[in-house]
Amino acid sequence: MRQIDHPFHVDGCGRTADAGADDHIRDMIEQLLFTSPGERVNRPDFGSGLLRKVFDPNSPELATALQFTVQADLQRWLGDLIEVRSLEVTGEDATLRVVIEYMVRATGDVQRRTLARGGA
Template sequence: MPDLDFPYHFSGLGRTATTDRDDHIRDLIQQVLFTAPGERVMRPDFGAGLLSLVFEPNSTTLAAATSDDACCGRCEEHAALRVDVTYGAARPHDAQRELHRSGRRAVKFHCCDLRRLDVLRLSGTANAIDFLEVLDKGGPPAAPRQQTLFVRLLRPGFALTPDNIRITGGERITRIGIVWCAPANALPPQAEPGLVATVDDLARTLVVRTDSSGDFSTYTLSIVASSGSSNPPAGFDPRLSSIDFSFKVEGLGHLRLQLPAWSADRRPEARY
């Protein structure tokens, strides 16, 4: 059965215009993205309001508000669409980001030199960071959101302490402390039950608990020899011992904060 075309209009035959399924889905997405909250009287929370951001100054806040994670979340919420987004090759000096929206949401930040990583994987002996994943809503209820990092290393057998982990960057929140870190197969007693239930390689995964979830800007996690050193520990590749990432893997909540408030008691101002 054909779907109604958007915006509503009549076809050349004088009947209500219809369209195919692919175009109908495109119409649904456009309605969600370009409708301003409050524009629909009976559904004041409908819409992402992207048009109101067109002339906003460029910033990390704007980038987070217009991220694919946020926009896909709105489409899933209002248009009942399941959106799968996968980023391809990483840009130079930037982290590759993969987002999978089937079941638990997972965002993995990969290293910036995949070719060097492949060489180490096949013929090297040094350890290195393979990717980093921020645990958000997929964690156990007792675990604080966006404060658990799964750092996948190339090789098991590492012995790292909080003094070996340094997180730098940020704009509004620049000091990120390390509460504890441990291999996923040897968690400390304060770790929440079920914290690593979704980790598929416990021996190669370093679990890092931070004291803050940071802001919406980019951070860098580095594995260092000591708290006063900028060099990696012995046995770690110097170029692949740090990785860029963002704590804010769930952009939907932030997008809602950026939108104008609306309630049923609010009435539009009458101007004559």
């Protein structure tokens, strides 16, 4: 099955760029984590709302709440593709960092990714 790369772009041959299976899963995780609920027209509940928390004061309670909600969102939207092994959400200044370790269900491969976004 053809999987379109994210963000959308055109490859060197002038066609829509494809993504490999591992890159496609990484792209889907990134889209889920950094999309705010209400941004998608036909899926208003899609997204984690993580970017809204970039400037919230850091505290152990906030970190625990974020990890719980992000884990639930990953299970809901991508649970058929991945099994989350570990998840760490941290915020420093205006940067939000998510470290996720997951197993790809189709292959059994374990991946570890770090995703970060800065505030405006």
